Every structure is written in structure tokens, then in C-alpha cells.
Amino acid sequence: MDGIDRLQKWIDESNKIVFFGGAGVSTESGIPDFRSVDGLYHQHYSEPPETILSHSYYVRKKEEFYRFYRDKMLCLDAKPNEAHIKLAELENEGKLAAVVTQNIDGLHQMAGSKTVYELHGSVHRNYCQRCRKMYNAEYVLDTEGIPKCDCGGELKPDVVLYEEGLDDNTVTKSIEAIKEADMLIVGGTSLVVYPAAGLINYYSGNKMVLINLASTPKNAAADLVINGKIGEVFSKLHV
Ligand code: NAD
Numbered sequence: 054m055d056g057i058d059r060l061q062k063w064i065d066e067s068n069k070i071v072f073f074g075g076a077g078v079s080t081e082s083g084i085p086d087f088r089s090v091d092g093l094y095h096q097h098y099s100e101p102p103e104t105i106l107s108h109s110y111y112v113r114k115k116e117e118f119y120r121f122y123r124d125k126m127l128c129l130d131a132k133p134n135e136a137h138i139k140l141a142e143l144e145n146e147g148k149l150a151a152v153v154t155q156n157i158d159g160l161h162q163m164a165g166s167k168t169v170y171e172l173h174g175s176v177h178r179n180y181c182q183r184c185r186k187m188y189n190a191e192y193v194l195d196t197e198g199i200p201k202c203d204c205g206g207e208l209k210p211d212v213v214l215y216e217e218g219l220d221d222n223t224v225t226k227s228i229e230a231i232k233e234a235d236m237l238i239v240g241g242t243s244l245v246v247y248p249a250a251g252l253i254n255y256y257s258g259n260k261m262v263l264i265n266l267a268s269t270p271k272n273a274a275a276d277l278v279i280n281g282k283i284g285e286v287f288s289k290l291h292v
Contacts, residue, residue, distance in 0.1 A: 056279040063260045070149040071234035077241025081134040081284035107215040133164035134284040141165035142292040151230040170227045172249045178211035231255040240264040240283045
């Protein structure tokens with residue numbers, strides 16, 4: 054039985070699947086990840102993305118932060134690919150319990166997924182640091198410099214920057230879902246960004262599938278490894 058057949062069989066047998074994903078889920082939608090050869094770490098900026106997307110950089114150099122953020126993180130024309138779409142269908146069919154994502158692009162929800170735990174927040178929510186009024190991503194894209202609220206306060210994306218902690222409630226719900234999962238599909242993540250990557254250790258079943266272009270530190274722990282493009286892999290599955 055090849056990898057895709059086994060993946061399909063396990064999906065057919067399961068009804069509490071959890072999907073845990075990262076930036077690689079959205080590369081086929083045209084959003085660059087961080088660590089692939091054409092990812093953001095290999096493009097030339099004065100400082101690495103990890104520095105620009107850190108809390109201390111945001112506090113010190115907001116204008117530069119927003120220049121990078123508008124240019125590289127706000128990919129508002131991107132559309133869900135076959136991976137996002139099939140995952141939404143699996144949830145709709147009552148087979149998938151949750152998507153736990155490190156992505157901030159909102160593509161799972163655009164594809165129709167309902168239970169999505171966004172460990173690193175979302176570019177689609179931006180709040181005034183003074184009065185807490187919320188603004189959408191289009192608003193931030195259309196402004197220049199530091200985006201401001203009607204009240205004059207500065208906006209901050211509801212995105213977890215490096216050096217910032219994850220939201221407790223999101224982490225708790227993600228852990229609960231992973232603990233209860235009868236199958237865990239991990240895809241498009243290098244599994245090097247902590248604490249997010251550590252959450253998959255809460256899975257205790259025997260159907261952990263890793264789908265990734267490159268090898269990851271957790272390959273040896275997986276019950277099945279599929280090396281390939283995640284959108285292409287999901288396009289071969291039937292729900
Ligand atoms: P990463 O860039 O560290 O790793 C991406 C992984 O996906 C790599 O191992 C790569 O080989 C693999 N990959 C790329 N395209 C793939 C494809 N089509 N099919 C299968 N695998 C593919 O990303 P990460 O592990 O998510 O961690 C980086 C951090 O960057 C995360 O915190 C995430 O929030 C953030 N980020 C998010 C987005 C987004 O929202 N789309 C984009 C860039 C970075």
C-alpha cells in the first residue's frame with residue numbers, strides 16, 4: 054500500500070482527525086513560507102524576518118515593521134488551495150475535529166473551516182492599542198506608515214510576534230483537541246518554531262501522518278511520512 058492509500062484508509066477509519074499545519078500549507082496559494090529556498094529567510098532585507106517580526110523591533114521601529122508587514126505578510130489576494138478545501142470538507146462531513154494552525158493568513162476559514170485554532174493569531178484582526186477597536190487587514194493595507202485608529206491610537210496586528218507568548222485559551226483548546234484526536238495529520242511545517250511545534254507531542258495515538266516537502270525533526274516519530282506538496286497530496290484524497 055503506498056503512502057496516499059494508507060492516508061486515505063486512515064482518514065476513512067477516523068472521525069476525530071486533527072490537522073496541525075504551518076506556512077507550507079499556504080505556499081501553493083502563493084504565500085511564501087519562512088524556510089524554503091524561496092521563503093522569506095532567503096530574500097534580502099536589512100534584517101532577518103525573525104528580527105523584524107519580533108516584539109522589540111515592533112516597539113523600536115514600527116514604520117519599518119509595517120513596511121515589511123504590508124509587503125510580505127498581507128497577501129490578501131491569496132485563495133485557499135486543495136489542502137484548505139479538503140480539510141474544510143472533512144470537518145463538514147464530521148470527520149475532522151479541528152485545524153490547529155501556525156498560519157496567520159485566514160485561508161482555512163476562507164475555505165469554510167469552522168474550528169480553527171490560530172496559535173499565532175491572524176492578520177485579519179488588528180486592534181487599537183488605546184481603545185481596542187478592531188480593524189480588518191484591508192484597512193491596514195490601505196494606510197501608510199503606522200496605521201491609526203479614529204481615536205488616534207496606534208493599531209497592532211493580533212499576531213503573535215517573536216518574544217510574545219501564545220494565547221492560553223487557544224493553546225488549551227489545541228491541546229485538548231490533539232489529545233482526543235484519533236488521527237493527527239501534520240503538514241507544511243518545519244516543526245522548529247516553539248512552543249507551537251511541541252503541541253503535537255500531546256498526540257498519543259498510532260496514526261500520526263507527516264506531509265512535508267522537506268524532512269522535519271519529527272519524521273522518526275511519525276507513523277507515516279509523505280514527502281510531497283500538501284495541496285497535491287490532498288487533491289488525490291476523496292472525502
Ligand atoms: P516554515 O517556513 O518554518 O516551514 C515551512 C515548511 O513547509 C518547510 O518545512 C517546507 O519544506 C514545507 N513546505 C513548503 N511548501 C510546502 C508544500 N507545498 N507542501 C508541503 N510542505 C511544504 O513554517 P512554519 O513551520 O509554519 O513556521 C514559521 C512561522 O512563520 C510560523 O509561526 C507561521 O506563523 C509563520 N508564517 C505564516 C505564514 C502564513 O500565515 N501563511 C507564512 C509565513 C510564515
